[in-house]
Amino acid sequence: MPDTLMAPPEAASANPYLPRPARLVSVRQMVPDNHLFTFRFLDSRDTEAFRHRPGQFVMLSLAGVGEAPISISSSPSRPGVLELCVRRVGRLTGALYRN
Ligand SMILES: Cc1cc2nc3c(=O)[nH]c(=O)nc-3n(C[C@H](O)[C@H](O)[C@H](O)COP(=O)(O)OP(=O)(O)OC[C@H]3O[C@@H](n4cnc5c(N)ncnc54)[C@H](O)[C@@H]3O)c2cc1C
Numbered sequence: 001m002p003d004t005l006m007a008p009p010e011a012a013s014a015n016p017y018l019p020r021p022a023r024l025v026s027v028r029q030m031v032p033d034n035h036l037f038t039f040r041f042l043d044s045r046d047t048e049a050f051r052h053r054p055g056q057f058v059m060l061s062l063a064g065v066g067e068a069p070i071s072i073s074s075s076p077s078r079p080g081v082l083e084l085c086v087r088r089v090g091r092l093t094g095a096l097y098r099n
Pocket of ligand 1: 057067068069070071072084086088090091092093
């Protein structure tokens with residue numbers, strides 16, 4: 001799948017809206033229309049800098065498809081991995097499920 005872009009709540013740069021490329025590394029089905037997607041940032045500096053608090057979300061972008069807000073499911077105590085639990089409903093989430 002093409003690499004995904006994330007706009008993290010707190011990024012390495014002063015601009016938290018700057019997209020950060022990430023790679024989908026695993027997909028785990030929770031229920032038929034709700035899967036857990038695990039991402040890792042491509043740039044180790046983003047991995048180092050990315051921190052979040054419970055309840056925060058990212059804007060998940062797929063190139064050429066669009067973007068949507070998705071809550072971060074992974075624990076803030078496990079930096080380096082970003083888990084998103086996504087329900088398949090429309091354009092972006094449908095494209096995510098197809099990859
Ligand atoms: C702060 C926040 C956090 C969120 N966290 C999560 C999360 O952790 N996990 C998660 O799965 N979702 C989450 N969401 C919801 C997610 O952002 C939306 O479901 C988003 O719209 C999905 O994008 P999409 O492109 O797949 O869907 P869209 O294509 O935008 O479709 C959204 C809905 O509109 C309907 N729709 C689309 N086009 C039409 C049309 N032409 N006519 C009628 N109906 C239509 C679709 O059937 C669907 O029900 C969150 C939303 C917010 C605001």
